[in-house]
Amino acid sequence: MSRKPMVRPGGRSARVQESVHAAVRALEAEAGREALTVPLIAARAGVTPSTIYRRWGDLHELLSDVAVERLRPESPPEDHGSLGADLAAWAEQFLEEMSAQPGRAYIRDALLGDDTNASRCSAYAAEQIEVILARAAQRGEAAPEVETVLDHVVAPMMYRILFRPDGLSPSYARRLVEELLG
Amino acid sequence: MSRKPMVRPGGRSARVQESVHAAVRALEAEAGREALTVPLIAARAGVTPSTIYRRWGDLHELLSDVAVERLRPESPPEDHGSLGADLAAWAEQFLEEMSAQPGRAYIRDALLGDDTNASRCSAYAAEQIEVILARAAQRGEAAPEVETVLDHVVAPMMYRILFRPDGLSPSYARRLVEELLG
Known part of the structure; x- marks a missing residue:
């Protein structure tokens, strides 16, 4: 269902993706999300609007793609010496990042794109x-x-971030891990 | 944060909500979702566009509100004589409704509105x-x-509906209930 082809690192497709994503991030920082349009992004990225439409379909799908890239973890989870400590630290960090305003906006954008x-x-x-x-x-x-x-x-963390965001705390993440590991 | 005031049943506010919601449902069925605009909805509902903007803010927020109404359960869960049976039947039905195409569209719309x-x-x-x-x-x-x-x-059902929709089945819902109740 996705329009996005497999991307070979260093190839033209990868270069287009990188320059378009960079244009979205720069324009969003400068002018705000509401100001984004496909022609504006294309001009900044040095591609034609039709390149963007062909590859992403529409602006929603492009913003969704950029959001997912921003949600990509930058490094493997830290090693704290035990399963319980590793999972608790990872869950706490996940909850903190995803429940903050930018994280929630990226998740919603990601959900607007295709599956x-x-x-x-x-x-x-x-x-x-x-x-x-x-x-x-x-x-x-x-x-x-x-x-x-x-x-x-x-799932419980993501459900609460999306549907019941009040009162989320690091102790909630730790408790879920403790309950799972018994 | 919500623009929506408390609605007194039978009052003017409730009548406006009902006629605007009905207009959205009718126009969506006739012309499809992409054709919906605030002026079109206002004309069908017999209100001014400014009534809609004042109450809902924008089209997204109105569609989100309509989606949530469609997700409202119409009756209490069935009584099957035991907690396990009641919860399993409810979870199966929830998964079936929410993972079907209309259910997923309503959930996404609901998430587009305010919290x-x-x-x-x-x-x-x-x-x-x-x-x-x-x-x-x-x-x-x-x-x-x-x-x-x-x-x-x-939460596990909703997480998979939104993020990992492949292979969901009634047995998954039953298994979650069995694991919880031990």
Whole structure:
């Protein structure tokens, strides 16, 4: 369903993506989100508007794509020496980032795009959790499945961020992890 | 934060809301969502566009409000004689409705409005669960807190509907309930 082709690093497609994403970020910082239009973004990125329409379909889809890139984790989760500590630290940081105003805006933008974009957000979380679970296995610790962590740690945090944002705190993230690991 | 005032049933405010919501539903069915504009909706509803702007702010907020109304449950959850059966039946139905195309579109619309609209969606689920838990208490069954059911039954379903929609099935809903109730 996605219009976005596979992107070969360093190829023309990757260069177009990078310059268009950079144009969106720069224009959004300068003029605000409401001012963004496809012709404006194209002019800043040095591409034609039709390049943007062909690749992303419309402005919503482009903003969704940029939002997902901003949600991509920049580094693997920290190693605190145990599954419980790793998962609690990761969950606390995830909740803090995603419940802050920019994080919430990026999540909503990501959900406005096609299903591929929302799936990429979830895949980022799953990849981080897999790193934590693999470390636990190397230490010989018993560990749950990644899907179980998604259901009982990530999902409650995301549900509350989107639907019940009042009163979220780091202790909520820690409690979800403690309940899961028993 | 919401522009929407308290609505007294039968008052002018309630009549305006009902006629504007009905106009949105009718126009959407006739002409499709992309054709909706505030002047078109106002004309059909017999109000001025400024009435709509004053009350809802913009088209997104109005569509979000209409979507939330469509997500309002029409009846209390069925009584199947036990907490496990009641909760499993409710969760299965919730997953079926929300993961279908109209349900997903309404959820996304609801999330586009102000936080009040998303909170109302969650409040509808919480109210249905409270009915189920109150019945369990009357039967003398041990029952979890409503917030726990939201975290470990509703949240995983909603997270997967929004972010990982592949392969959702009624058995997933039942499994979440079984795991919660042990």
